Amino acid sequence: MLIGKVVGFVVSTRKCEELVGNKFMIVEPLKTMNTEKRIVAVDKVGAGIGELVLVAQGSAARVGTSNDRAPIDAAIVGIVDAGQNLDLE
């Protein structure tokens, strides 16, 4: 997973049917993370702009949810409250 900040969102009216009802957030990873630049992730936890979040990528974005048939490759799976050595920048 990666830690990043929610910096924006995307609106898509014409999209695959299975994506209807999802919110697409733009996440900027922390500079210390291996994923270096922005990704678009489906929000599963009610994250808002400016919040620090945990993002799962790949098939992980579709497990344990009602989204297992949606073409999704990234999801916000947690809000980061605290931590040790987060190196926020």
Add this chain to the structure above:
Amino acid sequence: MLIGKVVGFVVSTRKCEELVGNKFMIVEPLKTMNTEKRIVAVDKVGAGIGELVLVAQGSAARVGTSNDRAPIDAAIVGIVDAGQNLDLE
């Protein structure tokens, strides 16, 4: 997912049977995106050259569609209409 612009397409006559009927678009990601350079994605939403699109990669490209048995690792799953902090370039 990533946000990118459709910049071209690919024609392939000799291809795996399961790929027949698909359109292969060349997508250039926005400069702010983690996927930095072009990928070829199957079009699921009727995207045209020049349109801004949402692309899912990996196994996500095959779920929720009639393409679940096609060797596809990227798909255009939405047209981007608007957003906040898209940083279009």
Add this chain to the structure above:
Amino acid sequence: MLIGKVVGFVVSTRKCEELVGNKFMIVEPLKTMNTEKRIVAVDKVGAGIGELVLVAQGSAARVGTSNDRAPIDAAIVGIVDAGQNLDLE
């Protein structure tokens, strides 16, 4: 998927049993592609050295084929005949 040129091949006598009968081609992606350097891909369409091809990566390499039980993470799934804005280099 990515577009690349077949530039060589690999011979492996001692290999996993499920790989027997496959041809392992070395593919050099176009400079505009996100996958920047060479990968080894199993040939599913009879591609020859010097041909421009479409390559699927990840689990996509194993679907819709007789290779679904082979440890393969990349496959040549089409020969590129033409296109718009291919930016061949």
Add this chain to the structure above:
Amino acid sequence: MLIGKVVGFVVSTRKCEELVGNKFMIVEPLKTMNTEKRIVAVDKVGAGIGELVLVAQGSAARVGTSNDRAPIDAAIVGIVDAGQNLDLE
């Protein structure tokens, strides 16, 4: 897999239900590894801060465990005791 050092952890109270009970460690890969910067990995072996660990990424993080329905894309699957040519840095 990659070899890295556990350098911190993340606390997330508001998260996907399937993630409850997991520990999210921040792992810094060795400089010689292909994954260059930090990732967040679920701990499956009781790793502590400062320990050298083996991390599996992608769907591998969910197999062979009780986490097969959790949105996890990286897991600490072993503690590294020794090796040859580890190039610790």
Add this chain to the structure above:
Amino acid sequence: MLIGKVVGFVVSTRKCEELVGNKFMIVEPLKTMNTEKRIVAVDKVGAGIGELVLVAQGSAARVGTSNDRAPIDAAIVGIVDAGQNLDLE
């Protein structure tokens, strides 16, 4: 897949139960390969230090083997004997 040289190995006593019995080799990809730096791969073919090998990554590492329930994301699936345009470095 990628072509690389086996340059070392890792010993892990405390590890996930499903990993018991596997050998974890450190593989350095050829400089021409897209995977640029080292990865740790489970050996399925009896590769030795210094040998040139073919490595499959992702879910491919777990198919067609007795390892389908082990948290493995890379595997040595063949020994490279010869080839054309290998660009060994």
